[in-house]
Amino acid sequence: MKKGKLAKLYTITAAAVLAGSLIMPVAPQTAHADRGVVDLWKAIKPLTTIASAMNTGAHPDDEHSAMLAYLSLGKGVDTSSVIANRGEGGQNEIGSELGNALGIIRTRELQEASKITNIHLENLSEKIDDPIFDFGFSKSPDETLEKWGEQVAYERLIRKIRTIRPDVVIPAFLNEPSTHGHHRAINVITVRAFKDAADPNIFPEQLKEGLTPWQVKKLYLPAQQSDYSVSVPVGDYDEIYGASYVQLGEESRFMHKSQGMGRHYDEGPSFNYYKLDQSVVENKKKETDFFDGIAYTFDDLAKEVAKQPGGEKIAADLKKLQKDSSEVIAAYPQFATVAKEVHEMLADVQKTTASVKAAALPAETKTDLIHRLDIKQTQLNKASAEALSLVTKVKPETTELVAGQTTKVTVTAYNGGQSKVSKVELKLNVPDGWKAKALSTTSFSQLGYNQTVQTTFDVSVPANASLFQPYAAPVITADVSYTLSGQAANSHVVSADAIAVLPSFSLVPSPSATVLNTQKPEEPIPVKVTVKNYNPGAAQTNISLDVPKGWTVEPKAAPLAFDAKGETKSVAFTVKATASVKPDQYTITAVASSGGKESRHGAQVIRYPHLGTTYFVQPSTVSIQAFDLKVPAGLKVGYVSSGFDNIDQYLSQVGVNVTNLTAKDIESGDLSQYNTIVLGIRAYGFRPELIPSNARLLKYVENGGNLVVQYHKPEDKWKPELAPYPIKIGTPLIQWRVTDENSKVTMLAPDHPLFNTPNKITDQDWDNWIQDRSAYNPAEWGKEYIELISNGDPGENEFTGTFLSAKYGKGTYTYSSLVWYREIPALVPGAIRMFVNMVSLHQ
Incomplete structure (x- = not known):
């Protein structure tokens, strides 16, 4: 049977496991039915080359997936992807997790994507709340590196390069103004590291730990067809995989479900282009591939070693390994024969390693050879298991x-x-x-x-x-x-x-964050603590709350008895602040006491079909933000959630009567019963009933309703005419946002009800915002709208279309690109006060 026909028996999602990572653990592997000759080929193809390449990026899903698939799956190159942060600041298209919980999801997605392209995955971010954190969109590499800690990020990148020792390095992005500051920052430090990783005076403490300087041979940057050094034929069709490298790369990108990644591509020629930026080897203007002038096979390596004193015997050993690898490939797809050849090559690799260690070669040469032979031994171990089934x-x-x-x-x-x-x-x-x-x-x-x-x-x-x-x-x-x-x-x-290893008693307080209205300090704060027993069997504990000094809690403590592991019970507490409570931030902590030990953590279970199960263990706290807030009595709001925010929950906490509207409600329900209807971020793109029902929504406004629409992207099916008066979103999107959360905001219509009723909005209400001000701001809008604010990043033109409101018939239509979905869960007082004002119009 031909290889191409064999491949038709298996899908391109055949189980692909990472070859043993040098410095990061292999992620748990998911068993698939798609095994056999495809996985065997993935395991033995890397035996044919000693070359290596590294792709660097900022976030999960930044990797150049098609190029990586071509190098790893097609060429067998030892390929690594180094990603800076965990994507904690992104949006989530599969759930409501944000922040660290989203970072965990995106990391798992990245791990699963890396298995499909058979690459080594590395992260510069090492732990939860790491300095190298996705703090949201940035327009500047300088701001990014300042927040990450430039020396921290650079030291870790140099360490990765000196450990992995790639021949070729390719940052995923250019350092150009139209690009995300995180992307630009990774370009900046990757380009700088080309020389610095080889300099023993740069981070000399790494050398004391046993690392050695490493000179990358070439550094390439992304390019266009009009000006490039290397074209990578990612559209080439591989008969064994039954797909092109673009398709294989997209198969990995489909794992980034929380970011909505992955596209279907037809078969046919296509190319990725890269331009040589730095090199220590001779090069031509146009190259056949990344490895022109670089040792690619064992024979190439043998020629280099033979030129060195005492290198003749080692060169002969390397040529033997070249023959071994050819015999492994020739044996494919006969499993038993491949296994025999793999073990013969494994024996020869170990013999060669011993010979290199004993040889009188220069230290740099010995270090390089041993490193490449160690990689080959790891690959051979994997190939052995595949060949032996x-x-x-x-x-x-x-x-x-x-x-x-x-x-x-x-x-x-x-x-x-x-x-x-x-x-x-x-x-x-x-x-x-x-x-x-x-x-x-x-x-x-x-x-x-x-x-x-x-x-x-x-x-x-x-x-x-x-x-x-x-x-x-x-x-x-x-x-x-x-x-x-x-x-x-x-x-x-x-x-x-x-x-x-989880807390003996996992404590999850609800709510996890809430508002204390200092105008009504006597109002009790209900706290429900859900307790899950993770002890292996029956267990008993006492549950209590640690509250700020002077506050009271009832009951003082509550005993709980569990009959078995996994059992869940809840305790309800009532917390009251002091009558003199001041606007500030406060914390309540749930505590489980048992046998002289305490549990003060909860385990959030994160489970998705494409990821399996993982956990986010975090302190069992309730964050309380105390401030003055007026909420009209009887306010009734219909909320149309896109699944990307939970603002509705916080509105309910502060006393707003909120109903989550179903498709049936929107299509045929009585909308007039709601004082206000709010559309969640990007709702038109993810609630298919909205566009056909848009005329009903506008009629609701015309008849006296208050419609609040949060930001959209053009790809969310947004069209200017969805608004009563046209609103066109600015493009490119990257240029139409305000990323400095501390940027000055000017209220252009200070007398507008949105800034006065029921809460008086002042300049202080724009303080203490997080991550961003606004995203995807409008570029054009009808003259009927009142421009409510002016705001922009320092040194840039200010936007005046961020917050727009207009009368339409008897009602009001408000469009806002302010990032409410981040500010309100973070309990930013000014954001909550303004949002309450926004949903209180016409009261």
């Missing part, structure tokens, strides 16, 4: 653990191939301080076709075990070693699902 698994009794718990974890190895392996060893890896005791033998003499061996371990979690960190290495992994044809290999495996 060896399936290794870590199967925990439970993936949800607590400190002090003992559990069982089973390691299994299954042989689905025709080659019998011997000397099988099963090893479980746990963190320092943990204990793992095998309950049976871990050694097996042979493992034949359709046979499974397994060992169960008793695992003890220490009492001081750290709570789950979503960006840390998996806490439990396994290694399965075995021998074929006298040569040992190793399969490293992690659990299919994240194994997490």
Whole structure:
């Protein structure tokens, strides 16, 4: 059967696992039915080249997916993607998670996308609330690097380059004014790192840790067809994968569901273009690929080594590896033959490594050769498991653990191939301080076709075990070693699902944030604490609240008894502030006390079909913002949610009667019962009933209603005529936003009811905003609108179409590009006061 026909048996989403990452753990792997010859090809193709490339970007989904698919899946190049932050400041098209919870989702999406393109994934951001944080849109690389900490970001990038040692580096973006400041910042430090990573005087402390300087051979920048050095044929069709590299790249981009990424492309020629920016090798104006003038195969490497004193023997060894790799490829797709050839090459790699270590070569040459041979050994271990159809698994009794718990974890190895392996060893890896005791033998003499061996371990979690960190290495992994044809290999495996140490009692207070109206300090604050028992069995605890000094809480404490793990119960508390409470920020903390220990954290379960299950462990706190707020009695609001914000919840908290409108409500319901109807951000793009019902909405306004429309993008099906008087959104979108949350705001119509009723808005109400002021501002609008504010980033022209309001018939239509969906959940007083005013018109 031809390779192309074989490929038709498998989809392009065949399970692709990362080759062993040098410095980051492999993400948990999802089992797919699409295995076999496609995965085998993915595993052996990298054996044919010793070249490497790195793509750098700012956020998850910044990667040049088609180019990465071409290099990794098509050429077999050892390919890495280095992404700066976790995308915490982005929007979410699949749920309401924002901030760190969204960062966790986007990281998992990036991990799954990286599996599909078979690349190494690295992040500069190392933990929750890392300095390298997605703080929202930025127009400036200087602002970005200042907020990240330029030295922090640069040190980490240099460390990645010196560890991964790529031959070619390609930043995903240019440093040009029309580009996101985060993208520009990554370009700036990547371009600078081309020389600095090779300079021992730059971050010399890294050298003391064992890293060595590394000179990248070439640096390329994105380019256009009119001016380029290399054209990458990403439209080439690969018969084995049954897809073009553009299609393979988009398959990975579809994993970025929270950002709405992924497109369907037809087959046919297409190219990505790149221009050589810096190089330490001779180059031509037009190059055949990124690796012109760079050693690409073992034969190329052998020629370079042979020129050095004492390099003849090593050169001969490298030529042998070239022959070995050719024999592996020639054996495809015969699994048993491929396995035999892989193990022969593995033996030769180990022999060559030993020879290099013993050779009298220059230190730099030895370091480089050992690094490339280590990568090849990792790739060969992966290829061995694929060729043998060896399936290794870590199967925990439970993936949800607590400190002090003992559990069982089973390691299994299954042989689905025709080659019998011997000397099988099963090893479980746990963190320092943990204990793992095998309950049976871990050694097996042979493992034949359709046979499974397994060992169960008793695992003890220490009492001081750290709570789950979503960006840390998996806490439990396994290694399965075995021998074929006298040569040992190793399969490293992690659990299919994240194994997490969670709070013994997870505490989730509701609300997580609320407003205290200082005009009514006597009003009680209801706090409901939902408690989930993660202890392995029955458990008891006392639940209480830590409140600010002088505040009262009833009851003082509430005992809870659980019969089993996973059981959930709730406790209701009533909190009252002091009569003299001042405008300020306050915090309430839920506490579970049991056996002399306290739990003060909650575990937010994050579960999506394309990601599996992970967790966000965070303090069990209620944030309270105290300020003066007037809310009209009897105010009734209909809210049309797009799923991207939860402003409706906060309106309810402050005393507004809010109803979430269904499609039926919008299409045929009585809209006149609502004082105000609010459309959530981008609602026209995600509520399909809105455009056909737009005339009903405008009639509602004409008859005296108050319609508030929050910002839209043009791609949200927005058309100027959806408004009663045309509103055209400015493009390119990147230029029509205000990113400085502290920028000066001028109220152009200070006497307008929006600034006076029921709350008097002053300059102080524009203080303490977060992340941005506005996004996707209008560029043109009808003369009927009143321009309410003027605002812009420092040094730029100010926008006057950010906040527009007009009378239409008996009612009012207001369009606002202010980022209410960020400000209101952050309890920004001025934003809440203005939004209440906005929904209170005509009261």
